[in-house]
Amino acid sequence: MARPTMMDVADLAGVARSTVSRALGPDTRHLLSQDTVQRVEAAAEELGYRLNALARGLRTQRSATIGMLVPDLTNPFFPPIVRGLEDTLGSEGYTLIVVNTDNDEAREKAALEKLLHQQVDGFVLATVHLQPDGLPDAIRNVPSVLVNRRSDVDQLSSVVPHDEAAVREVVQHLTDLGHRSLAHVAGPQALSTGRDRRTAFERACGEAGVEAVVEVADGFTVPAGAEAAERLLDRDTDVTGIFAANDLLALGVLRVLRERGVRVPEDLSLVGYNDMPLVEMLDPPLTTVKVPQYQMGREAARLLLEELGEEASSLRGRSVQLPSHLVVRGSTAPPPD
Amino acid sequence: MARPTMMDVADLAGVARSTVSRALGPDTRHLLSQDTVQRVEAAAEELGYRLNALARGLRTQRSATIGMLVPDLTNPFFPPIVRGLEDTLGSEGYTLIVVNTDNDEAREKAALEKLLHQQVDGFVLATVHLQPDGLPDAIRNVPSVLVNRRSDVDQLSSVVPHDEAAVREVVQHLTDLGHRSLAHVAGPQALSTGRDRRTAFERACGEAGVEAVVEVADGFTVPAGAEAAERLLDRDTDVTGIFAANDLLALGVLRVLRERGVRVPEDLSLVGYNDMPLVEMLDPPLTTVKVPQYQMGREAARLLLEELGEEASSLRGRSVQLPSHLVVRGSTAPPPD
DNA sequence: CTGAAAGCGCTTACAG
DNA sequence: CTGAAAGCGCTTACAG
Numbered sequence: 001m002a003r004p005t006m007m008d009v010a011d012l013a014g015v016a017r018s019t020v021s022r023a024l025g026p027d028t029r030h031l032l033s034q035d036t037v038q039r040v041e042a043a044a045e046e047l048g049y050r051l052n053a054l055a056r057g058l059r060t061q062r063s064a065t066i067g068m069l070v071p072d073l074t075n076p077f078f079p080p081i082v083r084g085l086e087d088t089l090g091s092e093g094y095t096l097i098v099v100n101t102d103n104d105e106a107r108e109k110a111a112l113e114k115l116l117h118q119q120v121d122g123f124v125l126a127t128v129h130l131q132p133d134g135l136p137d138a139i140r141n142v143p144s145v146l147v148n149r150r151s152d153v154d155q156l157s158s159v160v161p162h163d164e165a166a167v168r169e170v171v172q173h174l175t176d177l178g179h180r181s182l183a184h185v186a187g188p189q190a191l192s193t194g195r196d197r198r199t200a201f202e203r204a205c206g207e208a209g210v211e212a213v214v215e216v217a218d219g220f221t222v223p224a225g226a227e228a229a230e231r232l233l234d235r236d237t238d239v240t241g242i243f244a245a246n247d248l249l250a251l252g253v254l255r256v257l258r259e260r261g262v263r264v265p266e267d268l269s270l271v272g273y274n275d276m277p278l279v280e281m282l283d284p285p286l287t288t289v290k291v292p293q294y295q296m297g298r299e300a301a302r303l304l305l306e307e308l309g310e311e312a313s314s315l316r317g318r319s320v321q322l323p324s325h326l327v328v329r330g331s332t333a334p335p336p337d
Numbered sequence: 338m339a340r341p342t343m344m345d346v347a348d349l350a351g352v353a354r355s356t357v358s359r360a361l362g363p364d365t366r367h368l369l370s371q372d373t374v375q376r377v378e379a380a381a382e383e384l385g386y387r388l389n390a391l392a393r394g395l396r397t398q399r400s401a402t403i404g405m406l407v408p409d410l411t412n413p414f415f416p417p418i419v420r421g422l423e424d425t426l427g428s429e430g431y432t433l434i435v436v437n438t439d440n441d442e443a444r445e446k447a448a449l450e451k452l453l454h455q456q457v458d459g460f461v462l463a464t465v466h467l468q469p470d471g472l473p474d475a476i477r478n479v480p481s482v483l484v485n486r487r488s489d490v491d492q493l494s495s496v497v498p499h500d501e502a503a504v505r506e507v508v509q510h511l512t513d514l515g516h517r518s519l520a521h522v523a524g525p526q527a528l529s530t531g532r533d534r535r536t537a538f539e540r541a542c543g544e545a546g547v548e549a550v551v552e553v554a555d556g557f558t559v560p561a562g563a564e565a566a567e568r569l570l571d572r573d574t575d576v577t578g579i580f581a582a583n584d585l586l587a588l589g590v591l592r593v594l595r596e597r598g599v600r601v602p603e604d605l606s607l608v609g610y611n612d613m614p615l616v617e618m619l620d621p622p623l624t625t626v627k628v629p630q631y632q633m634g635r636e637a638a639r640l641l642l643e644e645l646g647e648e649a650s651s652l653r654g655r656s657v658q659l660p661s662h663l664v665v666r667g668s669t670a671p672p673p674d
Numbered sequence: 675c676t677g678a679a680a681g682c683g684c685t686t687a688c689a690g
Numbered sequence: 691c692t693g694a695a696a697g698c699g700c701t702t703a704c705a706g
Contacts, residue, residue, distance in 0.1 A: 002478065005682095005683055005684085006683070006684065007683080015692075015693085016692065016693045016694075017683090017684085017685095017693090017694095018685075018686080018692075018693060018694080018695095019691090019692060019693075021684070021685060021686085022685090022686095022691095022692085025685085028685090028686095031691070031692090032691065032692080033691060033692090036691080036692080048474065050450070050453050050454055051454055051683090051684080052395070052454070052456060052682090052683050052684065053454045053455045053456060053684095054391050054394045054395045054400060054455075054456050054682090054683080054684090055395050055682070055683035055684040055685090055698090056683080056684055056685075057391045057684090057698090058389070058391045058392050058395055058682090058683080058684075058697095058698045058699065058700085059683080059684045059685050059686085059697080059698050060684085060685065060686095060698085061698070063391060072420075073410070073416040073419055073420060074413075074416045074417055074420055076411075076413055076416075076614065079410040079411045079413075079416060080411055082410055083409075083410060083411055083437060086436070086437060095434060095436075095451065095455060096434075097432060097433075097434055098435060099423070099432075100420060100423060113387070114432065116387050117387055117388055117389070117390045118390045118391075118432060119389060119390060119391050137385065141339065251615075251618060254618075255618075276615070277413065277615070278588075278613070278614070278615040278616070278619070279615070281588060281591070281592075281619055282615070282618055282619060282620065283619065283620025342698095342699055342700085343699070343700065344699080352676075352677085353676065353677045353678075354677090354678095354699090354700085354701095355676075355677060355678080355679095355700095355701075355702080356675090356676060356677075358700070358701055358702085359675095359676085359701090359702095362701085365701090365702095368675070368676090369675065369676080370675060370676090373675080373676080388699090388700080389698090389699050389700065390700095391698090391699080391700090392682090392698070392699035392700040392701090393699080393700055393701075394682090394700090395681095395682050395683065395684085395698090395699080395700075396681080396682050396699080396700045396701050396702085397682085397700085397701065397702095398682070
């Protein structure tokens with residue numbers, strides 16, 4: 001017999017199919033006599049019976065499956081988030097299905113469709129071109145949470161790092177060192193991540209009374225960071241410290257600085273964001289902001305699980321900010337005289 | 338109407354449910370009149386109809402889903418493999434479900450069970466404690482391919498980098514530079530990856546007529562590399578070049594060398610394996626072996642798709658080796674005089 | 675070219 | 691405490 005069904009177990013145990021179903025369900029087990037439960041379990045064990053999740057899902061209208069849209073798993077920022085989600089959702093019996101979108105709107109739509117076909121019970125979106133009106137109606141009926149992204153327009157729950165506070169720490173650190181003119185290599189302003197960090201930077205500099213220069217990169221990538229750095233350095237500024245909107249951008253900046261013979265941190269201080277793996281082993285070790293990715297994943301999972309539990313959608317639209325902290329390493333120092 | 342079914346589409350189009358099914362299936366569409374197909378498509382479009390993959394899977398006994406076991410997505414070695422798999426499988430309509438196992442045997446078994454419940458049509462195993470006899474019978478009936486691992490005992494297809502040739506390149510490079518005594522910080526010998534590289538190293542050194550020292554680490558991690566390096570340096574050797582079984586190990590070695598004031602590459606040359614992201618930005622940039630991870634993923638997907646197509650299991654047990662090449666950077670140089 | 679019917683493997687009122 | 695029956699949403703022989 002290839003794959004035994006409940007019927008096979010029922011026959012072997014000498015009970016009805018429905019009894020097998022009850023005996024094997026943790027929540028219905030107690031309805032049966034101990035003896036029956038044991039006979040069924042023995043039979044199931046003997047046959048190597050495995051529940052068919054497809055059949056159950058079809059019947060219960062719940063797939064116990066969560067879909068996740070992520071820009072690119074190859075970007076080390078995301079895997080810890082995925083792990084946090086998987087660990088938490090998994091312990092509640094959910095399976096996570098991750099799809100890469102490369103931040104491409106068409107792929108996002110296609111991935112969403114695919115997951116909707118799979119009858120996922122919920123969504124985790126770490127990627128959002130998804131304009132509020134671009135969101136297929138179908139998704140509005142499915143519990144969803146954004147992670148590392150916010151949507152001002154929609155009433156979706158979200159989990160983001162507390163950028164404002166972390167950026168303030170960055171600026172504080174640099175001004176404490178004596179810097180009076182700072183630059184920000186910002187991420188794309190179409191993304192909340194890019195906007196929030198820039199706004200926070202400008203505000204913090206304003207409050208500290210230091211000059212704030214901004215150069216917007218057109219991606220969160222090393223090449224985009226390098227290009228922005230070129231533009232920045234070609235401008236005539238007194239900048240002695242650069243804060244990049246993420247580590248990849250900072251690496252691009254670092255590359256250009258090396259090419260131009262600018263020493264870090266002697267001539268210029270550099271701060272990243274995210275604390276990617278290995279940035280502590282760079283030369284110099286990168287001062288950056290540690291984002292609690294794993295915890296963000298766990299938190300997103302928690303929000304989602306709660307929404308899944310609720311019939312009403314009263315829990316939708318909550319937004320959680322997790323603290324991120326500056327990690328001071330070797331790429332920052334007092335400005336040159 | 339929450340989620341329209343085929344019946345709803347049928348009613349709107351004025352045809353039978355079975356006709357809707359045929360009109361929407363790319364392979365059955367041609368059985369129908371153009372006119373009917375169009376009416377059905379229009380109706381489906383109007384209702385925003387989406388196929389229920391659970392129902393289809395239950396009926397067809399194929400979930401169009403592939404399960405993947407991976408030790409840890411957080412290890413940057415794996416995501417490119419996952420992308421290669423996802424891209425290739427996705428274009429054939431399959432959905433990939435990835436589960437982390439942390440190389441823990443119990444978790445591997447649990448993950449396997451879970452995926453079996455989900456009725457996956459195939460497995461990709463990037464993790465194998467899975468002893469040949471430990472493999473649940475169920476998996477033998479499901480097309481499976483190993484990636485980055487081989488199993489001598491089982492007749493499972495596998496895709497691995499061509500370690501032998503790459504390691505030969507490493508040794509060649511070092512001896513060309515003038516090194517006459519080399520060390521290998523090997524990975525755990527329980528894993529084929531660990532064994533193969535060590536064997537290849539010893540053979541290549543033998544052929545080149547240089548001294549070969551081996552220190553086995555008990556994990557493929559930075560700390561394991563550091564510990565192995567401590568042991569190695571405490572031995573009395575003439576070693577002037579170290580080849581680590583992967584980059585993480587190499588980073589552990591590098592850390593210890595720095596602590597002990599040994600300069601790389603002036604005093605000692607160091608070679609890694611895998612070409613992880615950012616190792617080219619280290620100080621010094623790491624000489625390492627570039628493993629074609631993405632292509633390994635694609636290749637594994639191709640093997641799996643072929644096995645899925647075949648009724649007979651005549652295609653099982655093929656093994657593919659993909660070429661890996663040395664990337665020379667700054668961590669290797671001639672030995673000190 | 676199209677429809678009516680059976681059935682994939684479950685769960686869950688309903689009845690006893 | 692347990693069983694018989696209906697039905698989740700599809701696909702696919704079978705019949706016409």
